[in-house]
Amino acid sequence: MNFTLNISEKIRSITFEKNIIHIGEVKKFDGNIIYADPFPAPIGSLCLIKDCDQNEIISEVIGFDENYNMLAVLGQNPNLIIGCKVKLIDDGKNINVDENILGRVTDAFGEPLDDEPLHYMKDNWPLVGKVMNPLKRKPVTKPLDVGIKVINSLLTIGQGQRIGIVAGSGVGKSILIKMMSQFTTADVVVIGLIGERAREVGVMVQSLFNDENKSKITVVAVPADRSPLMRVRGANRATAIAEYFRSKNKNVLLIMDSLTRIAHAKREIGLSLGEQPTSKGYPPSVISMIPNLIERTGNSDTSEGSITAFYTVLADADDHNDPVVDTSRAILDGHILLSRNNAQMGMYPAVDITNSVSRVMNDIINPEHLDVASKFRAHVSSYIENKDLIMMGGYVQGKDKILDEAILMWPKIIDFIAQKEDEKIDYNECLSRLLKLYNE
Numbered sequence: 303m304n305f306t307l308n309i310s311e312k313i314r315s316i317t318f319e320k321n322i323i324h325i326g327e328v329k330k331f332d333g334n335i336i337y338a339d340p341f342p343a344p345i346g347s348l349c350l351i352k353d354c355d356q357n358e359i360i361s362e363v364i365g366f367d368e369n370y371n372m373l374a375v376l377g378q379n380p381n382l383i384i385g386c387k388v389k390l391i392d393d394g395k396n397i398n399v400d401e402n403i404l405g406r407v408t409d410a411f412g413e414p415l416d417d418e419p420l421h422y423m424k425d426n427w428p429l430v431g432k433v434m435n436p437l438k439r440k441p442v443t444k445p446l447d448v449g450i451k452v453i454n455s456l457l458t459i460g461q462g463q464r465i466g467i468v469a470g471s472g473v474g475k476s477i478l479i480k481m482m483s484q485f486t487t488a489d490v491v492v493i494g495l496i497g498e499r500a501r502e503v504g505v506m507v508q509s510l511f512n513d514e515n516k517s518k519i520t521v522v523a524v525p526a527d528r529s530p531l532m533r534v535r536g537a538n539r540a541t542a543i544a545e546y547f548r549s550k551n552k553n554v555l556l557i558m559d560s561l562t563r564i565a566h567a568k569r570e571i572g573l574s575l576g577e578q579p580t581s582k583g584y585p586p587s588v589i590s591m592i593p594n595l596i597e598r599t600g601n602s603d604t605s606e607g608s609i610t611a612f613y614t615v616l617a618d619a620d621d622h623n624d625p626v627v628d629t630s631r632a633i634l635d636g637h638i639l640l641s642r643n644n645a646q647m648g649m650y651p652a653v654d655i656t657n658s659v660s661r662v663m664n665d666i667i668n669p670e671h672l673d674v675a676s677k678f679r680a681h682v683s684s685y686i687e688n689k690d691l692i693m694m695g696g697y698v699q700g701k702d703k704i705l706d707e708a709i710l711m712w713p714k715i716i717d718f719i720a721q722k723e724d725e726k727i728d729y730n731e732c733l734s735r736l737l738k739l740y741n742e
Contacts, residue, residue, distance in 0.1 A: 449485025
């Protein structure tokens with residue numbers, strides 16, 4: 303009997319206590335996808351490949367079938383041949399994170415980009431987040447001060463809201479998100495610079511960090527020249543960091559620049575795997591990724607923390623019906639549209655007030671604020687619709703009461719919208735100026 307028990311214990315120790323190392327070989331490589339032996343590895347797992355020069359290359363499992371594991375290299379120009387060894391090193395499901403990440407700039411794997419050592423981080427969080435119960439999520443009930451006059455007063459943002467910043471190129475998007483990151487009332491600010499030009503990443507980081515706010519900001523930067531997998535992982539990592547601090551009862555500001563570049567990276571991965579492009583060149587995996595990423599933010603279902611998220615969405619050639627723009631607008635709690643016409647007239651921030659909306663604004667502001675904001679929007683809309691007629695002298699005063707008021711107030715309206723990029727105006731001051739504008 304004792305002999306049988308001893309044998310059972312030994313078998314159990316062999317089965318459960320020894321780490322099994324999964325190793326395979328490269329079977330083929332088409333320049334994008336590596337096909338290796340089909341050892342057990344879930345999608346998202348990280349593997350180490352030794353190339354023909356014995357350099358170690360990190361790759362990620364992006365698919366598999368009965369014949370092959372399909373991997374994508376996370377670096378550039380791998381020197382691979384058939385027979386290169388592939389070893390599973392991590393399931394890729396968790397990231398290390400704690401307060402030591404604040405004040406730092408890291409890449410998609412958490413490696414520091416600021417030439418300083420990164421202290422050991424004791425906690426971990428799932429890279430793709432934790433599923434939340436929608437019925438237990440706390441509603442958006444409290445205004446958030448972003449320090450920008452036109453947004454605080456006319457497009458009031460709620461704590462825990464998700465907003466898109468829809469813009470073409472050269473209309474002041476980068477300046478707007480820099481102002482938000484510096485002025486917004488938040489315990490922690492997480493910025494994901496994904497797929498942007500390396501030069502812009504450097505300039506943005508230098509402008510963000512100062513003695514006053516360095517202790518509450520962290521940046522995840524993955525420039526445009528990195529692999530598509532790195533860009534998608536960087537977006538997930540930035541979101542995971544925000545989720546971690548939300549679980550610690552922190553009010554987090556997450557700025558993701560840009561959702562479009564993340565979608566482009568996911569499109570590259572999907573097309574490499576043979577997905578069919580269905581909507582203007584985007585495969586189905588892109589359209590499903592966008593809500594998965596966005597729904598991770600917002601108010602928590604288990605803590606008092608929140609994530610207020612701003613996602614920049616590039617409208618290529620000012621096409622606001624692009625699939626990424628369309629899908630994100632349907633999921634987000636509102637959008638801020640930046641107008642090229644406003645930018646060309648020197649109106650900064652170049653917010654298109656009439657075509658922008660905050661879906662929670664009516665629920666979180668008082669009736670007086672709502673009434674005055676509605677009047678302001680009506681005046682702006684009326685003036686812009688009739689601008690050409692006014693400029694040509696074709697409008698006769700007295701025909702339209704709202705337009706008459708808009709013409710009279712237009713210089714004050716322009717002055718109210720304008721704000722210098724280094725000028726912070728808090729929520730109460732913004733509301734006071736708006737009410738004063740209509741009570742003079």
